């Protein structure tokens with residue numbers, strides 16, 4: 001049903017969301033059953049056997065995610081990191097190597113370095129905009145995976161997906177893109193040459209800060225078979241209620257992202273005019289080093305804005321603790337505005353490493369509230385400096 005549907009919003013609403021044939025229920029019911037009656041030993045009804053392997057609510061989310069990213073196969077997990085862990089273990093073996101951006105999300109780096117490192121997976125962080133360094137790191141380590149986050153969390157670095165795909169493929173590596181910050185409404189990495197997309201669906205896809213989840217999406221059947229096997233054999237699947245909430249969130253992704261884009265742009269411009277601000281990291285600014293690439297590969301600049309303060313750590317901390325509408329909290333991508341101090345919160349695990357985040361930086365996840373109220377909130381907080 002999804003092949004002929006062109007528009008993102010139509011795919012978000014309809015892919016995998018056929019009405020339930022028994023009653024005609026337009027919203028497919030949530031299936032909580034962990035097991036399924038067999039007609040005879042091993043004779044399954046439509047392939048359903050046991051909830052870790054298949055569940056209709058998860059299947060419908062997976063079809064929706066595949067449609068959203070213009071992929072062929074999607075796998076839904078209990079968190080973004082569970083998705084990343086299963087993906088890496090599906091593809092790599094001890095002795096294999098990952099080249100990743102040197103400003104990757106701290107939790108992804110912790111998983112790759114501290115967890116999978118102990119099981120023999122090597123890693124080299126590189127500046128993804130440095131083609132020579134990237135090529136050298138892949139070739140020297142015979143890397144099998146290149147891992148890109150664009151925009152990156154929280155430095156808002158933009159990486160040219162098509163170019164990195166070419167470099168990775170020429171050296172025999174696969175390209176993974178973590179598309180969490182952009183969301184499939186603004187960017188579809190599989191259409192730009194990436195082999196695999198991962199998401200923390202906890203963020204924009206879920207969209208309401210009420211469900212933790214992750215996803216892996218691919219086009220290739222052989223890759224899908226390997227990932228499907230690990231999903232089943234390891235079992236970090238999303239539960240039915242989580243799958244339902246994620247599906248419900250994804251249906252409205254397009255309308256939410258438009259509001260996030262608009263609000264973030266206004267907030268970024270307002271911040272840039274403040275004398276207390278040293279730098280605003282936002283790919284929508286023409287002088288952002290990744291602006292032209294972002295314009296080429298994204299259909300909007302997203303809802304994330306990072307800001308560095310001339311008053312250093314003390315100023316960043318004061319603002320973080322002074323806003324009222326921007327809630328000081330981990331996570332991002334929900335309808336409500338959040339403020340995060342990465343060096344002590346989301347990225348505390350990479351303190352002291354090459355991936356450490358500046359101590360004068362705050363990350364804003366700009367929500368869909370009325371932007372005048374958001375700016376008033378920031379203005380009042382700036383008054384506390």
Ligand SMILES: Cc1ncc(COP(=O)(O)O)c(C=O)c1O
Pocket residue numbers: 079080081082105107108149153178180181199200201202212213214331346
């Ligand atoms: C870019 C990015 N990737 C992956 C993750 C991990 O996802 P989760 O927290 O759902 O495990 C996060 C979480 O913040 C993230 O920001």
